[in-house]
Amino acid sequence: MNALSQLWGRRGWLNDTRLKVLAGPVLIIMILSMMILPLPAFILDLLFTFNITLAVMVLLVSMFTQKPLDFAAFPAVLLFSTLLRLSLNVASTRVVLMEGHEGGDAAGKVIEAFGAFLIGGNFAVGLVVFMILVVINFMVITKGAGRIAEVGARFTLDAMPGKQMAIDADLNAGLIGEDEARARRQETSQEADFYGSMDGASKFVRGDAIAGIIIMLINLIGGLAIGMAQHSLSFSEAGHTYTLLTIGDGLVAQIPALVISTAAGVTVSRVNTDQDVGQQLISQLFNNPQVLMLAAGVMGLLGLVPGMPNLVFLLFTALLGGLAWWMWRRDQQPATPEASPQTPPPQPEVPEASWDDVQLVDTLGLEVGHRLIPLVDHRQKGELLGRIKSVRKKFAQDVGFLPPVVHIRDNLELGPSTYVITLKGVEVGRADAHPGQWLAIDPGQVSGQVEGTATQDPAFGLPAVWIDTAQRERAQVYGYTVVDASTVVATHLNHLLHRHANDMLGRQEVQQLLDKIAAENKSLVEDVVPKLLTLTAMQRILQNLLAEEVSIRDMRTILDTLAEHAPQQADPHELTAMVRVALGRSITQQWFPGDQEMHVIGLEANLEQVLTQALSNGGGLEPGLADTLMEQAMAAVERQEARGEPTVLVVQHGLRALLARFLRRRITHLVVMSNAEIPDDRTLRVTATVGARS
16 A cells, blocks of 8 residues: 555545555455455456556556665565465465366456466466466566665665764764754665565565465366366366466466566665666666667677578667667767857957955855866755855854855866865865765774775865765775765865864954844843953954854853953953853863763873973973973873873863963864863863873
8 A cells, every 4th residue: 555655646545644544454354354255256356456456556666766765665565465465366276176167267357368368278388387487586586686685784784884974974064954864864774674674575475486386286286186076077177177277376476476576676676866767777778879889780790690580680770770870960969059250349448447346355265176166056956055054054053153154266276176265365275076976084993995096084184085986885884984075075164164263253243243142131241342341352252262162152151251350350361261261061061071080181290380380480481391291292192092082181270371372283183171160070080191201
């Protein structure tokens, strides 16, 4: 019934929820009734016709679906159709053995037609045809479809971790939302379930073929015995009558079984594209005139061989050659006619320069080579435009302000596959992307290698390989994170937005942020800006927070803290430190989610004392001390990363600002926190020490 509903659309009586609920139980009861209750010949004709119709419909559905999950009900349809055929075998066997002595139509017109018309009333021919159909179904179609389903299930299960990582990467980069990520995870799980179910369901078809042979033998032996013993028929009469009925019964069951098996093979052997099977065959078999011309030549040579059916071979030679010539002429036609030479128009007078000729620098820009233009052209359904919108939306939700619009333009001076990301007219990121290919990123746990162009992930610097579509599933099985070209560019842009968030926060963004808060709490904003702080000072404090990847979403806490301390302190850096303490719980939660023990990097006691003394004297770090501190900090970060822990250095409150400004010049992924920012209910454990002797 699911197959029928997929064929006949979403409207109509098949979409009635009550009918869908009753479809399964009614079908099971009908199958069991056919096995137990005797059925008249007319009802058998109806059921046999329904079985053949169902098989044809299932085959058509499998042909017109574009991916296997579009026909997810197929394993259940395969089971029910097999049970239906077996129950029909039982019901027809009862009628054949009880009423077969009365003539060929005693078991119904359908069985008589298959036994008399299709095989000409010759039971020997019918027996051979029946056995050939069983061999084709059992040895070729069903076995091949079962093997494809088995391999597909195994590779789908192996590729699930890579697909899940790709979904998580897109979600973290803001390319997709929670709903789409949940839908993609569900689709991945359903795909694995589908191939596993198909692997098991194919065993029903193989068992059905074996059962068909056994049922035929039982019917032959039983028919001979009943005809001779109960109805006093001679051996030849009983053999002729019951053999034809048995062969007709077997053919009626095996032909739908063959059609259903073909549908199973089509479903599991297709490759996921935007085309159904028929469109794939036409577009890929008959799209190259050279192939058609060579095929025509081969057929022509065979047609000239003496003794061959020359007319047939030469007919196909003419058809293939004509089709190849037509396709070649179509490809050779110029796209636009050549323009006739015309007199050049007079040159217009060049206007005077004006302020309209002044082009201001875009805050955010993306320049692309000519091969990347389809990614950003909405007329060509470029995916990158939508993903950039998602990146900006996710950034605004995570960081706390809306980033500037990304101005996109093509640049013929760049390489064909090169793109450049600019911030205030200055290049901050450059990489290559290859449309039509996939970037397989090595997260550090891959189990094999794939062929392609070696490179690095532009966002995080991980080793990666540009691969073709044919190697995508293999790369996912090996554990690579596989993303397309649009995702590569969008992820790179998202990484740079977070890294340069402080540079993008201008006076206009700060004013818009304050206006948003003032809509709900106007007095709080007015008490701070402009009474206590200027807009420029407020901008500097927020930029200091963003420079160290601290979100400014909690503007109420920031304004409350400034309202409390700004009357006594005017230095933006000191006010930033006080705001960080107020935001300590959210900063801690950002790097150490949950309430588990925090594994951090610490300072060796003597080194901490030396740094405190240098800070109290009002001087900077001596060159020798600075070099030693940087080397030891890099070594501690490497030890922390080797343990898989966050690279967070916890120091005394007075040292935090100095070490953050100094260490983050070369160790950009190091986070420096003060002990005053950590909530009292969190437990610290120092797992790496700066200044410790190794």
